[in-house]
Amino acid sequence: MISLLQEAVTIAADEHTESVASSVAHGEVETATGLPQLDVTTFANQIFWLIITLLVLYWVVAKIALPRIGSVLSDRQGAMTGDLMAAEEFKLKAKEAEAAYDKALADARSEAGKIVAANRAEIQKELDAAIAHADAEIAARTAESEKRIREIRDSADANAREVARDVTAELVRSFGGTVDQAAVDQAVDSRMKGALK
Numbered sequence: 001m002i003s004l005l006q007e008a009v010t011i012a013a014d015e016h017t018e019s020v021a022s023s024v025a026h027g028e029v030e031t032a033t034g035l036p037q038l039d040v041t042t043f044a045n046q047i048f049w050l051i052i053t054l055l056v057l058y059w060v061v062a063k064i065a066l067p068r069i070g071s072v073l074s075d076r077q078g079a080m081t082g083d084l085m086a087a088e089e090f091k092l093k094a095k096e097a098e099a100a101y102d103k104a105l106a107d108a109r110s111e112a113g114k115i116v117a118a119n120r121a122e123i124q125k126e127l128d129a130a131i132a133h134a135d136a137e138i139a140a141r142t143a144e145s146e147k148r149i150r151e152i153r154d155s156a157d158a159n160a161r162e163v164a165r166d167v168t169a170e171l172v173r174s175f176g177g178t179v180d181q182a183a184v185d186q187a188v189d190s191r192m193k194g195a196l197k
Helices: 002-025 040-125 128-173 181-196
Strands: none
Touching: 002 040, 040 128, 128 181
8 A cells, every 4th residue: 555655656746847847948937835745746755754653653552551551450450359359358257247246145045044944943942941042143143144145235236337337438448439437437327226226
C-alpha cells in the first residue's frame, strides 16, 4: 500500500514538475496559492514523517503506556480480591463467634440443669431440717449459673458486635466508601437490638 502511495505521489510530482516547466518555458510565472500541506510536491515527505510518527506513537503506547495501565489494573484487582477475602474471613469469624455463643449458652443451661437435678436428689435424701439449707444452696448456684450465662451472653454479644462492626467497616471500605464509625456503630447496634428481641 505504501508503494502505491509513493508511486501516486511520484506521478503527481512529475506531472506538476512538467506543468511548471512548460509554464516557465512559455513565460508564464506561477505563484503558489493555497495551503502548503496540500502541495503535491511535498506529499512524499509528509507521508514519510506521518509513518515515522505513527510508528513512534505505536511503540510508546505498546512499550510504555499499556504495561503501566495493565499493572494498575492488576494491582486494583489484587486489592479487591484481598478485601473480599478479608470480608469473607470476618464473616467466618462472626459465624464462629455465634456458634461459640450458642454452644456456651447450651452448656451453661445443661450445667445448670445438672446442678439443679443433683441438688434435688440430695434434698430428697436429706432430712426435713436440711431442706431449707439445700434450697438456699440451690438458689445460690442458680444465681451463679445465671450470672455466668449473663456474662457469657454479654461477652458473646460484645464479640458479635465487634465482629459485625469490623465486617461492616471492611465491606464499606472494599466497596470504595468512606467509613463513618459512628454510623457503623449505630447501624450495628440497631440491627443487633432487633436480632436479640
